[in-house]
Amino acid sequence: MNRINKRCCNLFMPVDIRLTYDDLCLLPNDGKRYEIIEGELFVTPSPISLHQRVVTQLTVELASFLKRHRLGEVFVSPFDVVFSPYDVVEPDVLFISKARSTVLTPKNVQGAPDLVIEVLSKSTRDVDRTIKLKLYARYGVExxxxxxxxxxxxxxxxxxxxGLExxxxxxxxxLLSSPLLP
Incomplete structure (x- = not known):
């Protein structure tokens, strides 16, 4: 029996397979975003130019603020956030505070970033608003x-x-204010 994750991918997977981060690392580097949530593979196409403009603008503004105030670091996708062997995502933008810098490794983030930013796309809209919201709440994203x-x-x-409210x-x-960015 096969199933399709109709939310954002068209890959057939047997029902009884639960993917891990090790499996994810074996997938091709082909410009698509591969993520696993509760062992289920989510595949999205490369983002369009407008999406990337928004991500770039957010990243530049956030990085400038963080540098001025020495609060931590900002990262952009593709950069793995590993919550567990079965939950690995690539947020569009993420912030790691100096106080939580131990979650940062040369290869990925091992645990919850302080801040996660997702820019909605047609292919990710439902997942970002529901599944990822629950995932980020479960693993302690602030x-x-x-x-x-x-x-x-x-x-x-x-x-x-x-959780996340x-x-x-x-x-x-x-204007946006945040206790993470005083």
Whole structure:
């Protein structure tokens, strides 16, 4: 019996196979994004130019702020975040604070970044808003920004009593403040 992850990939996988990070490392470096969540493979195509412009702008602004205030480092995809052998993702942008720099290795991030930013695409919209939100909440991400480049708007989630809770919806030109970035 085969199944298709209709959310973002067209790869057939037997139901009883649960992939690990070791399996993920064997996949080709072909420009696609390969991630596993609870052992299930998610494949998305290379992002389009508008997506990359938004990621670049966010990264430049965030990196400049972090450098000025010596708060930590920013990284962009492709860079693996390994939560467990069965949960490995490549967020569009992530921030690791100096206080949590021990999660950073030369090859990947071993544990939760302080901040994860995902820029929505047609192929990732549902996964970013639901599956990854739950994943990031489960593994201790402090803040999660979901950027909708089409609107433009952003949903801001912060760690609360019940995991990641939406604290703000931003529209174009709204200012964002964060306890992670004082």
């Amino acid at each position: 803040e999660y920004w979901v950027i909708d480049r089409g609107v433009p708007a952003a949903q801001i989630y912060r760690r609360g009593k019940s 939406r604290v703000r919806a931003l529209k174009h030109r709204d």
